[in-house]
Amino acid sequence: MENAIADANMPWPVNAWYVACTPDEIDGKPLGRRICDQPMVFFRGQDGAIGALEDFCPHRGAPLSLGFVRDGTLVCGYHGLAAQCSGRVANMPGQRVGGFPPIRSFPVVERYGFVWVWPGDPALADAASLPHLEWAESPDWAFGGGRFHIACDYRLMIDNLMDLTHETYVHASSIGQKEIDEAPVRTRATADEVVTSRIMDGVRPPPFWQMALRGAGLPDDQVVDRWQICRFSMPAHVMIEVGVALAGQGGYDAPDAVKASSIVVDFMTPETATSHHYFWGMARRFAVTDTALTDSIRAGQHKIFSEDLEMLERQQRNLLDYPGRRLLLLNIDAGGARSRMMIDKAIAAETSVNAHPVRINASSATAP
Template identity: 65%
Template structure:
């Protein structure tokens, strides 16, 4: 139910500084650790000796040591040593292509021969000192596509986030959706409206008045497999909105990396990148806390929505005009998954351990 020939965020670099991390991604139990040169490795979380999770072990001089009987694994999935035992004939376990880039650890759960680093998303803000970033991680019990739907239709803000970023004016402007290849863009532009509480805080953080009318924008960008970047912001009304000069607006990019754990659970890496007052660490933390509260409000809705879907799998859903972004994203996903199923693998693809 998800593309596997794609790069997903697995974890953050600090998650694997000196110990292994076990994480299930696209139904595959993986273990992440750092090799002898500090490089990231990802293996099947399965010791070939007795099937113990390697993530319960430790890292010693760049080798992953099983916490059950001391079997030592290399970054390539081959057994390199075991106390009192020759290991030359031990079968290798699956290894997965990984990349450490843009402040994230990425993994490719599909055909290793197709894992092209050039296919990683271009995050122009990630290593730019003119930008600041703060974010977090939620584990949510829902289908990853429900989260994509949620982020590509921000109409729900008026109701789910009424005390933070929601406002009635959102309902008064219809979003516009277009598709460019595998890129879906849904835009909503609002003019001469009051700023909601979160954006009042952001305006103050940028040294701007928060009690004047603003122009507000929301531009949602979906790219496969499940990345959503949302350009958001407000500007003092009458100064060009999205194109207003920097001293008249507070704008950011909402960063959403949705990594399927199973068909009904996800790892949700969220954050916000901004290009105003990047040196203000206190502002970064304030925005991160505010955004974390906003996303926690989505969590309950999505998990209850998933429960309803499981209880009533045959019920049809009503389609609305505001669903266009999510509908187009799902069409792209359906096509990619169909192409994967139809194409012969060029190399052995690891399968989930029982």
């Protein structure tokens, strides 16, 4: 099998960890998923290890994801060729396959309730470079979330999340309010992240936050101080600190007893140039044992993000229909623009004229 070469024309870096799936998606069965325009299949092998292979059977080219898992190997559903997590061909009924080249494998890590994959050079994959997600490890937090498949460039979702002005219009019945438009936006960038923030003091909580206040055991009919702090980090992660506190109690810095605060979790994983997998959720630090509240918040987020989905997919179609149009940039777009600059810098570093193309060994080992 020929070594694969990273495509310099794709709008994403490949030497990075992306969320591929959640563990429940591979319970007892393989999962096919295209990530960074590369067909992959994920499955749980021997001793609970997770394999990530190219979704291509070396026998006749059938998708391995149409097969099944047996005794820790992935069995092709066409003629029964079986492969291990490493990509090594284990056996095939009535055939000698010991000389088959290994199927290309991708470094993969299971952590924080997600399965992460590295689509680029396996020699550069280091599990220590995964982002640290405190809320996924601490009993002081509760989390609930889901996944959407969205037919738009993943960078459009990053733009959406780094500028929450759209909430006033797209989410008018849930989290939107006019004060979002009126509050100034502050943007700053470091080597590791881009941060946009908006503070709204002395406002009425919109319906979603009224529900959250009730869940936190606080009155939902009082004036609150509200905040939104959006943090982009590579390759396509946005963590948004959001919350409301009873007015005059310190806002973002108020004691937990008088506020409902959360982190909106957003992982965008490119599928193709015009589609992506969107893993979303909310981690909260109040009423963490209330599973009914977790379900209510998840349902509320699902509704909110469904509204984004229609807008983003229609936006993508418009951009394809009018490829020559130049879009206008305003101060509210600074967070998205700087995030794109960070992405472009990473892509340029991978495809620099001073560097060799990224060559990926077909028998790459699984990351620890």
